[in-house]
Amino acid sequence: MTDELPPPIPHQVVAEPAEHPPMRPLWLCRHCGHPWPCTRGKLALLADYEGAPVNLFVYLAGCLHEAIDDLHRLDPCQTGSAADMFDRFLGWPNRLNRRYRVTRMSGPGDRPTGGRPVLPDRAEHADEGGRQEQDRLG
Structure with missing residues (x-):
């Protein structure tokens, strides 16, 4: 028998990290x-x-x-x-x-997001109606 443990099964609940409990x-x-x-x-x-x-x-x-x-x-x-x-x-x-992580737009002409996440589908349309969305959110 060996002292090695089998690798954890995905989604298995692990009691604690073995090396640093x-x-x-x-x-x-x-x-x-x-x-x-x-x-x-x-x-x-x-x-x-x-x-x-x-x-x-x-x-x-x-x-x-x-x-x-x-x-x-x-x-x-x-x-x-x-x-x-x-x-x-x-x-x-x-x-x-x-x-x-919260992503922020960066680069020339990009609007700051004010700390809000930029969702991929909204990033494409940030210029179209972006002000309306910003007004609605805060």
Whole structure:
């Protein structure tokens, strides 16, 4: 028998990244000591949940809930803000995934989007009726 594990099946729920698991109740990486999920832990999670972003978010949301409870029990004053905890557990996948990034038009003659995403079908017609759409949205 070998000690190697079979590769994860797509859409399989993975318990935690094997090389960089969380050390509970501190929620630090057991391997490197950084706040979990650490950089390598994030990469492992992305690889484990490739093609199943909803499963990744469900797993991380459960971790966030458990981390808030664990850290609050340890020291209620040092748990951290809700925004920081959310960003630590649930904010990073969107920043790393190109499909969720906001694209901005750039180049001569392009209108700024004001931080709103430019959808492909609207980008072609940005000049035709673009002002009407912008007025309607805000």
